[in-house]
Amino acid sequence: xxxxxxxxxxxxxxxxxxxxxxxxxxxxxxxxxxxxxxxxxxxxxxxxxxxxxxxxxxxxxxxxxxxxxxxxxxxxxxxxxxxxxxxxxxxxxxxxxxxxxxxxxxxxxxxxxxxxxxxxxxxxxxxxxxxxxxxxxxxxxxxxxxxxxxxxxxxxxxxxxxxxxxxxxxxxxxxxxxxxxxxxxxxxxxxxxxxxxxxxxxxxxxxxxxxxxxxxxxxxxxxxxxxxxxxxxxxxxxxxxxxxxxxxxxxxxxxxxxxxxxxxxxxxxxxxxxxxxxxxxxxxxxxxxxxxxxxxxxxxxxxxxxxxxxxxxxxxxxxxxxxxxxxxxxxxxxxxxxxxxxxxxxxxxxxxxxxxxxxxxxxxxxxxxxxxxxxxxxxxxxxxxxxxxxxxxxxxxxxxxxxxxxxxxxxxxxxxxxxxxxxxxxxxxxxxxxxxxxxx
Numbered sequence: 001x002x003x004x005x006x007x008x009x010x011x012x013x014x015x016x017x018x019x020x021x022x023x024x025x026x027x028x029x030x031x032x033x034x035x036x037x038x039x040x041x042x043x044x045x046x047x048x049x050x051x052x053x054x055x056x057x058x059x060x061x062x063x064x065x066x067x068x069x070x071x072x073x074x075x076x077x078x079x080x081x082x083x084x085x086x087x088x089x090x091x092x093x094x095x096x097x098x099x100x101x102x103x104x105x106x107x108x109x110x111x112x113x114x115x116x117x118x119x120x121x122x123x124x125x126x127x128x129x130x131x132x133x134x135x136x137x138x139x140x141x142x143x144x145x146x147x148x149x150x151x152x153x154x155x156x157x158x159x160x161x162x163x164x165x166x167x168x169x170x171x172x173x174x175x176x177x178x179x180x181x182x183x184x185x186x187x188x189x190x191x192x193x194x195x196x197x198x199x200x201x202x203x204x205x206x207x208x209x210x211x212x213x214x215x216x217x218x219x220x221x222x223x224x225x226x227x228x229x230x231x232x233x234x235x236x237x238x239x240x241x242x243x244x245x246x247x248x249x250x251x252x253x254x255x256x257x258x259x260x261x262x263x264x265x266x267x268x269x270x271x272x273x274x275x276x277x278x279x280x281x282x283x284x285x286x287x288x289x290x291x292x293x294x295x296x297x298x299x300x301x302x303x304x305x306x307x308x309x310x311x312x313x314x315x316x317x318x319x320x321x322x323x324x325x326x327x328x329x330x331x332x333x334x335x336x337x338x339x340x341x342x343x344x345x346x347x348x349x350x351x352x353x354x355x356x357x358x359x360x361x362x363x364x365x366x367x368x369x370x371x372x373x374x375x376x377x378x379x380x381x382x383x384x385x386x387x388x389x390x391x392x393x394x395x396x397x398x399x400x401x402x403x404x405x406x407x408x409x410x411x412x413x414x415x416x417x418x419x420x421x422x423x424x425x426x427x428x429x430x431x432x433x434x435x436x437x438x439x440x
């Protein structure tokens with residue numbers, strides 16, 4: 001009996017492990033597609049596209065490392081085929097070394113991606129996918145009719161992913177299904193966004209009531225172009241992932257609505273459950289779209305700041321190099337009516353806050369520190385009022401330019417004369433028809 005070296009024994013064990021793991025994986029995959037996805041496809045009338053064994057990607061993945069390691073070790077094992085008396089069979093040596101190389105390639109790919117910083121991004125995207133997947137399993141676990149068509153093993157699999165992983169969800173998604181945080185009207189507060197400057201809550205603690213604006217010159221000087229570009233790419237990928245999940249939830253919601261409208265033989269309990277399911281999907285869709293919209297707003301602001309940064313660094317300080325380009329809006333003839341309405345809302349809101357601060361100063365029982373803080377906030381509010389007046393004035397001038405560009409000059413002249421006559425008539429009525437005696 002020939003003795004086998006430790007290396008040959010390890011290679012032979014790797015070959016056997018690879019065979020058993022491949023057979024077990026194929027069996028589990030066949031059972032998963034037939035016992036789970038097949039039932040779901042027949043129940044929901046879905047068409048699954050067959051999966052590909054390998055697909056080309058733009059970025060390097062762990063699969064590429066496994067294939068590269070397997071290919072290298074397979075090529076290294078070919079010379080052993082010419083040995084006359086190998087310690088183990090030729091196919092065992094080739095298969096074992098290929099399996100070892102694939103495992104080494106996986107470890108090397110993980111190390112490379114960790115060094116490049118792409119592994120953390122991939123895990124964050126995987127976490128979002130797992131949340132959406134757990135939400136689907138949680139919805140299936142509550143569908144008793146669908147669960148009755150699965151095997152006991154698949155039922156435990158669905159409950160495990162849908163119930164035990166329910167910590168992925170926000171509590172108000174399944175404890176308060178009647179509350180929709182996206183559709184609820186909300187006032188602007190200092191914590192809504194980094195540049196929000198008009199809160200509505202009265203001051204309850206010592207601190208600045210208004211968020212102070214940043215110095216834009218200093219902000220441009222601190223911008224790092226390469227880092228900002230990298231962060232913007234991450235936000236773009238996150239926005240696309242959120243939009244895809246939102247579209248998928250809209251697709252699922254349409255299926256739920258179809259089933260609800262075309263299944264008349266439902267009792268009151270099932271009808272109530274299906275209504276809650278549709279409502280939960282709507283809430284999740286609104287939240288995903290809201291997160292994507294907030295990311296899009298940040299990207300628009302960052303693009304404009306980068307445009308100003310590059311223009312300043314290039315020494316081109318002309319106004320045209322700083323202005324944004326638009327394919328949908330002609331800035332010279334645009335009527336900013338909605339923007340004026342928002343500014344007028346700011347104006348009314350700040351005026352109420354000025355009255356609140358003044359009322360606070362007249363009330364007894366406040367400390368000297370609170371009064372000083374209130375005086376400072378009152379001064380900030382008055383500065384904000386002047387700023388709102390300036391912005392509204394500029395927007396009104398743009399609105400007049402837009403009216404001039406869209407209405408003939410003769411019509412504008414007639415309207416101006418009529419408005420002037422009405423104004424004079426109103427002033428005369430207020431003065432009682434003329435000047436009183438002794439006044440000039």
